[in-house]
Amino acid sequence: MESFPKSALARVEEMTKVAAANPARAVSFQGAPGANSHLAALEIDPECLPVPCFSFEDAIDAVKEGRAARAVIPIENSLHGRVADIHFLLPESGLSIIGEHFMRIRHCLMAKHADAKLTTAMSHPQALGQCRHYLRAKGITPIAYADTAAAAAFVADSDDEGAAAVAPPIAAGIYGLEMIQEGIEDDDRNTTRFVVLSREPVAPNEDDGSLMTTFIFEVKNIPAALYKAMGGFATNGVNMTKLESYQNGASFAATEFFADIEGAPGNPAVDRALEELAFHCNKVRLLGTYKQERKRG
Numbered sequence: 001m002e003s004f005p006k007s008a009l010a011r012v013e014e015m016t017k018v019a020a021a022n023p024a025r026a027v028s029f030q031g032a033p034g035a036n037s038h039l040a041a042l043e044i045d046p047e048c049l050p051v052p053c054f055s056f057e058d059a060i061d062a063v064k065e066g067r068a069a070r071a072v073i074p075i076e077n078s079l080h081g082r083v084a085d086i087h088f089l090l091p092e093s094g095l096s097i098i099g100e101h102f103m104r105i106r107h108c109l110m111a112k113h114a115d116a117k118l119t120t121a122m123s124h125p126q127a128l129g130q131c132r133h134y135l136r137a138k139g140i141t142p143i144a145y146a147d148t149a150a151a152a153a154f155v156a157d158s159d160d161e162g163a164a165a166v167a168p169p170i171a172a173g174i175y176g177l178e179m180i181q182e183g184i185e186d187d188d189r190n191t192t193r194f195v196v197l198s199r200e201p202v203a204p205n206e207d208d209g210s211l212m213t214t215f216i217f218e219v220k221n222i223p224a225a226l227y228k229a230m231g232g233f234a235t236n237g238v239n240m241t242k243l244e245s246y247q248n249g250a251s252f253a254a255t256e257f258f259a260d261i262e263g264a265p266g267n268p269a270v271d272r273a274l275e276e277l278a279f280h281c282n283k284v285r286l287l288g289t290y291k292q293e294r295k296r297g
Contacts, residue, residue, distance in 0.1 A: 031148065036074070104190065107130060
């Protein structure tokens with residue numbers, strides 16, 4: 001909490017205090033009040049009590065320690081790719097994915113004075129990347145900060161008249177900044193996918209719609225292991241909507257993968273595909289099964 005700018009601290013403390021009195025309704029998120037994750041939490045559950053956390057690890061710890069029932073974490077953006085390293089954070093947390101949410105992201109340029117000559121723009125690296133063409137065209141230097149709304153709070157506290165922030169429109173009102181330009185993202189389809197995490201998995205009802213299952217796996221270090229591991233999904237007609245590779249640790253000896261499939265364990269086709277996957281892997285770990293919010297394809 002001490003890491004937030006002064007303008008955000010009082011709000012963070014008040015929101016944290018309110019949520020502490022009713023942790024069953026509390027939803028933790030990374031960022032200061034007014035961040036996109038704050039807005040996502042309210043879209044997912046308008047009756048929730050949002051809990052601002054300085055880092056993704058802090059938001060996850062709030063759930064692990066029982067201070068919040070759920071966490072809302074952004075994992076990928078349509079313009080700038082991966083947001084949070086969920087494949088590192090989630091397995092070690094012991095939490096489960098119980099839902100997903102897609103949110104249209106709108107970035108705004110804001111500053112203390114509308115007529116100031118702006119030289120820098122502060123925001124989360126993802127937001128800066130999503131607005132890089134606009135900032136370059138305006139000759140504004142991007143400066144990375146922990147999150148969008150905290151960047152707005154920092155600018156509000158700063159004496160630098162040339163400093164601006166890239167943040168959601170609500171942040172300008174919260175921190176008393178002037179709106180310079182709305183909708184500065186490089187593509188008006190800019191969308192972020194969030195996942196909802198909890199201590200316990202849920203058993204979603206397939207009658208409510210299509211289900212998704214997310215898991216990580218490490219293939220054996222032998223020729224064609226990945227090709228063979230993927231064969232079970234093809235032969236059983238299981239649609240894999242995401243496959244992303246990453247290195248875990250410093251050895252570079254084995255590649256791990258983060259994957260989403262349509263369907264859930266208990267479905268015979270999914271069970272057969274996962275069984276074949278496990279045969280070609282050193283490890284397979286399910287991270288959660290949940291209702292699909294947006295149809296793939």
